[in-house]
Amino acid sequence: MANIEKVKVLVLGDSGVGKTSLTRLIAHNEPISNPMWTVGCSVEVKLHEFREGTPTEKTYFVELWDIGGSSSHRNTRSVFYNPFHGIIFVHDLTNRKSLQNLKKWLAEVMSKEGGKGKPVYDEFDSEQFVGSSMLPMIVIGTKLDQASKIRLQTKQSCDIAQDWGADSIDMNCMDSRSLAPGSSSAVKLSRFFDKVIEMRYYKKDYVAPSTNLSDKRRFAVPLLKPLHGE
Numbered sequence: 001m002a003n004i005e006k007v008k009v010l011v012l013g014d015s016g017v018g019k020t021s022l023t024r025l026i027a028h029n030e031p032i033s034n035p036m037w038t039v040g041c042s043v044e045v046k047l048h049e050f051r052e053g054t055p056t057e058k059t060y061f062v063e064l065w066d067i068g069g070s071s072s073h074r075n076t077r078s079v080f081y082n083p084f085h086g087i088i089f090v091h092d093l094t095n096r097k098s099l100q101n102l103k104k105w106l107a108e109v110m111s112k113e114g115g116k117g118k119p120v121y122d123e124f125d126s127e128q129f130v131g132s133s134m135l136p137m138i139v140i141g142t143k144l145d146q147a148s149k150i151r152l153q154t155k156q157s158c159d160i161a162q163d164w165g166a167d168s169i170d171m172n173c174m175d176s177r178s179l180a181p182g183s184s185s186a187v188k189l190s191r192f193f194d195k196v197i198e199m200r201y202y203k204k205d206y207v208a209p210s211t212n213l214s215d216k217r218r219f220a221v222p223l224l225k226p227l228h229g230e
């Protein structure tokens with residue numbers, strides 16, 4: 001296990017959307033029955049096979065930083081943000097507001113001044129950012145099992161993900177089959193982790209995103225060449 005390189009992925013979304021449940025499922029392949037309310041942040045680690053099935057396959061650690069979503073901790077949680085290499089945005093398919101709030105989460109994580117906890121939402125233009133960024137992101141909708149009228153929200157979640165150049169997944173975090181090997185959700189997630197690792201370790205002149213607005217160059221990284229003929 002020595003010398004395994006790692007990447008840091010933030011897991012962000014409103015309180016109660018299922019970040020801890022999702023993180024557990026990803027890291028341990030089994031659901032958690034009674035997740036505790038996350039105070040501050042908790043970290044789970046997943047071993048990921050980068051470029052699995054190819055001659056250049058390699059194992060990496062993916063650190064999943066599950067950040068407590070309570071608004072009362074908004075001013076302090078930026079200490080967990082820097083530096084990071086990708087973001088999993090989580091929303092609850094039964095709670096439309098949690099989907100709309102993902103834009104606020106993107107603004108929050110990108111708009112703090114160097115982790116000093118100073119919100120500068122007004123200066124942040126998410127559309128401009130997304131257009132110029134290759135920061136790997138994925139949007140995950142939870143509680144697919146609970147929602148009977150979620151077709152609309154599923155479509156909207158797809159739209160937001162598309163706007164951000166990201167994949168989206170809708171799933172039930174209480175069921176380990178949701179990320180069964182070979183399922184489309186597992187494939188999308190694996191592709192996301194591959195992208196995070198590519199950006200971190202295979203992109204020359206890559207600088208991990210910082211939340212320092214004054215350094216816009218950090219976001220203006222060019223498109224990567226597809227490595228898998230995607």
Ligand SMILES: Nc1nc2c(ncn2[C@@H]2O[C@H](COP(=O)(O)OP(=O)(O)OP(=O)(O)O)[C@@H](O)[C@H]2O)c(=O)[nH]1
Nearest residue numbers: 015016017018019020021035037038069143172173
């Ligand atoms: N039925 C169902 N319940 C879920 C699902 N995902 C999460 N839950 C439940 O939703 C509640 C909140 O889940 P958490 O994982 O603690 O949510 P969180 O986003 O980590 O919340 P904070 O720690 O407050 O930020 C728990 O009771 C979970 O069991 C799901 O896909 N389906």
